[in-house]
Amino acid sequence: MSEATFRLKSLHVYPLKSGAGLAVETARLEPEGLAGDRRMMVVDASGTCLTARAAPRLMQVRAHRDGDEVVLAAPGMAALVFARSDLERTNNVTIWGDHVVALDAGDAVAAWLSAFLDRPCRLVVKGRETHRPLGLAPGGTVSFADTAPLLMTNVASLADLNRFLDDEVEMARFRPNVVVSGPQAYDEDGWGQVRIGEVEFEVAGGCDRCVMTTLDPRSGEARPDHEPLATLGRQRRGPDGKAYFGQYLIPRTLGRLVVGDAIEVLSRKPAMSVAPGTASPVTRLPSTAGSAAQGGSRERQLRCVAVIDETHDFRTFRFAVEPFVDYKPGQFITLLLDIDGRVVRRNYTISSSPSRPHHVSVTVKRLRGGHVSNWLHDTLKVGDTIRSLGTNGRFHLAAARGADRLLMLSAGSGITPMMSMLRFVADTDLPVDIVFHHSVRTERDVSFIEELRLLRRQMGSRLQMSWNLTGCDAKAAAAFASATTGDDAPRVFTGRLDADMLRIACPDLADRAVFCCGPDGFRGKAREILEAWQPAPKHAFLEETFGPDRSAEPLPEIGAYSVIFRKSNKQVSGEGTVTVLELARQVGLALPADCEAGICGTCRCRLVSGDWRIASNSADRGRTVLSEEEEREGYILACSTNPIGDVVVDL
Numbered sequence: 001m002s003e004a005t006f007r008l009k010s011l012h013v014y015p016l017k018s019g020a021g022l023a024v025e026t027a028r029l030e031p032e033g034l035a036g037d038r039r040m041m042v043v044d045a046s047g048t049c050l051t052a053r054a055a056p057r058l059m060q061v062r063a064h065r066d067g068d069e070v071v072l073a074a075p076g077m078a079a080l081v082f083a084r085s086d087l088e089r090t091n092n093v094t095i096w097g098d099h100v101v102a103l104d105a106g107d108a109v110a111a112w113l114s115a116f117l118d119r120p121c122r123l124v125v126k127g128r129e130t131h132r133p134l135g136l137a138p139g140g141t142v143s144f145a146d147t148a149p150l151l152m153t154n155v156a157s158l159a160d161l162n163r164f165l166d167d168e169v170e171m172a173r174f175r176p177n178v179v180v181s182g183p184q185a186y187d188e189d190g191w192g193q194v195r196i197g198e199v200e201f202e203v204a205g206g207c208d209r210c211v212m213t214t215l216d217p218r219s220g221e222a223r224p225d226h227e228p229l230a231t232l233g234r235q236r237r238g239p240d241g242k243a244y245f246g247q248y249l250i251p252r253t254l255g256r257l258v259v260g261d262a263i264e265v266l267s268r269k270p271a272m273s274v275a276p277g278t279a280s281p282v283t284r285l286p287s288t289a290g291s292a293a294q295g296g297s298r299e300r301q302l303r304c305v306a307v308i309d310e311t312h313d314f315r316t317f318r319f320a321v322e323p324f325v326d327y328k329p330g331q332f333i334t335l336l337l338d339i340d341g342r343v344v345r346r347n348y349t350i351s352s353s354p355s356r357p358h359h360v361s362v363t364v365k366r367l368r369g370g371h372v373s374n375w376l377h378d379t380l381k382v383g384d385t386i387r388s389l390g391t392n393g394r395f396h397l398a399a400a401r402g403a404d405r406l407l408m409l410s411a412g413s414g415i416t417p418m419m420s421m422l423r424f425v426a427d428t429d430l431p432v433d434i435v436f437h438h439s440v441r442t443e444r445d446v447s448f449i450e451e452l453r454l455l456r457r458q459m460g461s462r463l464q465m466s467w468n469l470t471g472c473d474a475k476a477a478a479a480f481a482s483a484t485t486g487d488d489a490p491r492v493f494t495g496r497l498d499a500d501m502l503r504i505a506c507p508d509l510a511d512r513a514v515f516c517c518g519p520d521g522f523r524g525k526a527r528e529i530l531e532a533w534q535p536a537p538k539h540a541f542l543e544e545t546f547g548p549d550r551s552a553e554p555l556p557e558i559g560a561y562s563v564i565f566r567k568s569n570k571q572v573s574g575e576g577t578v579t580v581l582e583l584a585r586q587v588g589l590a591l592p593a594d595c596e597a598g599i600c601g602t603c604r605c606r607l608v609s610g611d612w613r614i615a616s617n618s619a620d621r622g623r624t625v626l627s628e629e630e631e632r633e634g635y636i637l638a639c640s641t642n643p644i645g646d647v648v649v650d651l
Contacts, residue, residue, distance in 0.1 A: 006182035006263035008196055009155060014175060015063040015070075016123075017041035017144045018052040021175060021217070026258045029199055029251055032141050033149035034177055036065060039126040040105075041144040042113060047092035047122075049144070053211055055117045056220030070105075070125075072112065080112045084125060093124050095132070095144060103127040118567070136204045137250055148204055148248035152178040152188065157245065160185035161228060164235060164279040166398055169228045172217035174209070174246055180263055188247050190271035197261035201249040206272050208242035224604050226629070235277035244272065282401050299336070304384045305359065310447040313366040314413070315377055316351060318359050321388075327354055329424040330396035330417040330515070330544075333362065336387040339375050346372045349517075349544070350391065351416040355427035363447075365413040392602075395517070395544035397421045403513035403539045404432055407506050409497075409526050411439035411518030417544060418517065419448055426458050435464045435506040439497055439522060441471040443480040466491035466505040497522065499529045513539035558613075561643045565589060565651045566608060579615050580605070580638040580649060589651055593639045603638040604630070610647030615640045 014021045017038045028035040040063060042050045052058045057074075064071045072080045087103035094100075102124035110122040126143055134140030134148070142149055153176040162168040171179060178196070180188070191203040209232055214223045232243035302319035309315055327333075332349045348362035367373045380386070395417060400406060408418045415438055425432050440446055446467065456463050467490055469477050474494055481492040493501050502509060510533060516526045523543050530541055562573040563583050570587040581603055584591045593603035604626065626635055638649075 006180060006265070008178065008257060008259055008261040008263060009181040010171075010179040011257055011259055012175070012177055012179070013037045014177075015040060015065060016058075016061055017049070018055075018058040018212075019061045019063050020059060021172065024259075026256060028256050029254050031149070031251060031254070032143040033145060033251075034257075037150075037177060038144045040070070041095065041124060042117075042121050043093055043124055045120045047090075047094055049093075049095040050117075050121055051212070052215055052220055055119065055121075056215055056222065057117055059215060059217060059220035061113075061116070072109070072123075074116050077112065077116050080109060082106060082109055087125055087127070089127070089129070090124065096146065098132050100132050101127070101129045103130075134250070136248065137202070140250060147207070149251060150177040150201070150249040151207055151246050152176060152180060152203075152249050153246040154183055154185065154188050155179060155181045156183060156185040157188070161231065161235065161245070163281045164231045164277075165227055166225075166282055166394070167227070169213075170217070173213045173215070173228065175212070175217070176246055178249065178257070182263070186271070186274075189274075190268050191247065191265050192267035192269040193252070193265075194249075195264045195266055197255065197257055198253075199255040199257060200252040200266070202252055203269075204248040204250050206238065206244040207246040207248055208238070208240075209245050213245075224602075224626070224630075231279050234279040235274075237275045239273050239275075244274070280401050282398050300388050302335075302360070302386050302388050304380055304382050304386070307380070307382060310363060311445055314363060314445075314447045315366070316361050316363040317376065317380060318352070318361045319386075320358070321360050327360075327391040328396035328398055329353055329420040330399075331391045331393035332417075333360070333391050334389040335362070336389065337372060337375065338386075339372070344372055345389075347390075347392075349393075349416040349420070351419050353420050353423035353427060355424050363413070363416045363419075393544070395515070395542060397424060399540070399542050400513040400515075401540065405508070405512045406432060406434045407509055407512040407514045408434060408436045409439075409514060409516040409518075409522075410437075411497075411522040412445075414516075414518030414522070414544070415447060416517075418515065419451075421515070422452075422455055422463070426455050433462045434459075435466075435512065437466045437468070437497075437502070437505050439468050439470060439518065442469060443472065443476065446480070464505075466493065468493040468495065468497055468501060470494075470496050497525055497529070499532070502529060509533060510535045510537045511539075512537070514541045515543075516541065517544040558642055558644055560645070562646050563610075563643050564646075564648045566648055567651055577615070577642055580612075580636065580641045580643055580647075583643070584638060584649075584651060591638055591651065604635055605638050606650040607634045607636050607641075608648040608650050611644040612636060612641050612647065613644060615642045 011024050011027050012021045013024055013027060013034050013036050015036055017040065042058060044050045060074050062073045068083050068085050069081050070084060082105055087105060089101065090104040091101055093102045105123035105125055113121050113123055132142050134142045136148055153171060153174050158171055189206065194201050194203060209229060211229060213229050214226050215221065229243060232245055236244050238244050300321055302321050304317055305320050306318035307315060308318065327350060332347045334345055334347050337344045337346065348364060350360055351363040352359060352361035364373050364376050366377045408421070410418045418436060422434065422436065425434065452465060456465060469480065469492065472494055477492045477494045481490065491505055506512065514530065514537065516523050527541065530537055558577050560575045562571065563580065564571045565584065565587065568589055572583050572587050581591060581593050591603055591605065626637065
């Protein structure tokens with residue numbers, strides 16, 4: 001592609017530093033950047049710049065200029081209007097070490113922002129006397145932007161980064177002013193001077209990225225996996241150890257930019273040095289698998305439209321849902337059920353496939369003494385409406401990360417994520433070769449058998465199936481096997497899963513990524529087999545837990561505790577074993593929590609001081625969804641953390 005075809009794809013203005021951005025078709029260029037860009041900022045009580053790094057809700061604040069007036073808007077707040085001509089001078093403003101003169105927006109604006117951000121702060125506006133030297137080049141000037149007048153990013157560079165992310169990110173996370181299309185990925189690293197339309201720029205160097213990229217550009221909510229910053233750190237790390245994405249621009253002439261302008265590279269320079277990447281590309285599913293970030297605390301209404309008996313104790317509940325649930329095959333949803341006067345939460349894997357978008361289904365096994373499973377089987381009927389949260393979960397088809405040969409191992413209700421994945425592979429004709437092996441007690445417990453036979457015929461040699469019956473003798477197993485004839489007849493074994501069984505069912509196991517879901521003992525045996533397998537497997541062993549680890553030793557009772565929620569200035573004391581989430585709710589704090597089993601990470605919060613332990617309701621008491629960095633910084637999962645003694649929480 002010739003450089004003559006490079007184009008200005010989009011323009012973005014951010015009136016308030018760290019506030020919401022505006023996409024515009026055209027913008028006038030001033031020495032300090034695009035007209036109206038980052039001409040206002042919020043400062044704390046000392047006059048120091050306050051950004052979304054410290055106050056993420058700033059990203060929800062929208063600022064519009066209408067002549068002399070500025071209109072501020074934010075969720076749950078009445079719009080506020082102030083006139084620039086009424087502003088007074090102030091001298092106590094600091095931004096990244098620079099002391100500048102600015103205009104104070106007044107007490108009414110300060111009260112409005114302080115109420116929304118829940119902290120003392122004020123708004124300042126750039127005035128005629130506001131001058132901030134540009135550190136990148138002598139004689140230049142910059143507004144309230146971090147480093148340079150403009151930031152440029154490249155569509156192809158974002159596409160390359162997204163190859164390594166489970167959940168793709170949008171360009172808005174990088175808050176660019178200028179987005180270009182046409183160049184190859186990271187070609188902009190080697191640009192020296194460019195002309196966009198009639199305006200010339202110096203490309204002043206790469207932009208080192210920070211935690212701002214992990215914040216949702218609409219809500220300010222942080223991604224618990226620290227993406228895309230974590231992957232940038234593995235793929236785009238410079239000699240100084242910082243992660244880079246995008247290039248700074250300094251105007252050398254002035255004029256007007258218009259979306260669609262041609263871009264000409266006037267000169268080139270040696271590209272910045274980047275360490276070799278260490279991330280692996282993910283398996284990118286077709287668009288029907290959902291590419292948006294999952295999870296969060298969004299509540300939906302589910303209307304039951306069908307109840308299907310899969311076996312004598314295994315039942316599928318199919319729901320119509322509005323709005324549509326976007327998910328990856330293998331993820332789970334959290335049901336909010338009103339049982340005996342209180343709300344009970346349970347996580348169930350979605351057994352349907354996102355390739356069939358009109359409904360979402362969960363398949364539930366009736367458990368002896370199971371409070372929720374029995375309620376669902378006995379009470380929920382067609383026409384009923386329940387609530388849900390999510391979806392969530394890292395156990396999904398894309399987690400295989402490029403492997404085109406899979407082994408799916410499941411037992412009992414662990415078949416549900418496998419059915420979602422198998423349906424999706426068949427529906428989208430994904431070029432994946434699968435060995436499916438399922439463990440049940442007797443032939444009465446074999447679920448989805450007719451549909452699995454149809455999938456086998458649809459996928460042909462790309463799907464091989466087998467079962468082991470743990471409670472049957474060889475005669476019963478042979479009778480079950482004979483119930484299906486022809487090329488799609490499954491292999492049927494007796495007894496519990498072992499290495500010899502797997503060598504027959506899946507002789508090329510070492511070349512396959514393994515998905516494993518089922519009870520603790522089954523997953524433990526599968527791990528044991530794979531750890532001793534020769535040759536050693538080349539791909540990942542991916543497993544999903546079902547609730548608490550029943551094999552773990554019971555936790556002893558905790559004595560007295562006293563928990564202070566610092567930001568909310570609330571305190572609660574008591575005695576016994578209780579989670580931080582339960583205590584937060586006792587004092588009226590609406591802390592989001594989807595799974596309440598230590599799986600999804602939505603209840604992440606920071607422990608300022610004190611002792612704690614992982615609660616017995618954690619899905620896996622040996623692991624956590626928190627990163628090592630978060631653990632070092634004191635973050636916990638409120639739903640599965642028991643406070644011990646005197647504890648201070650940053651809520």
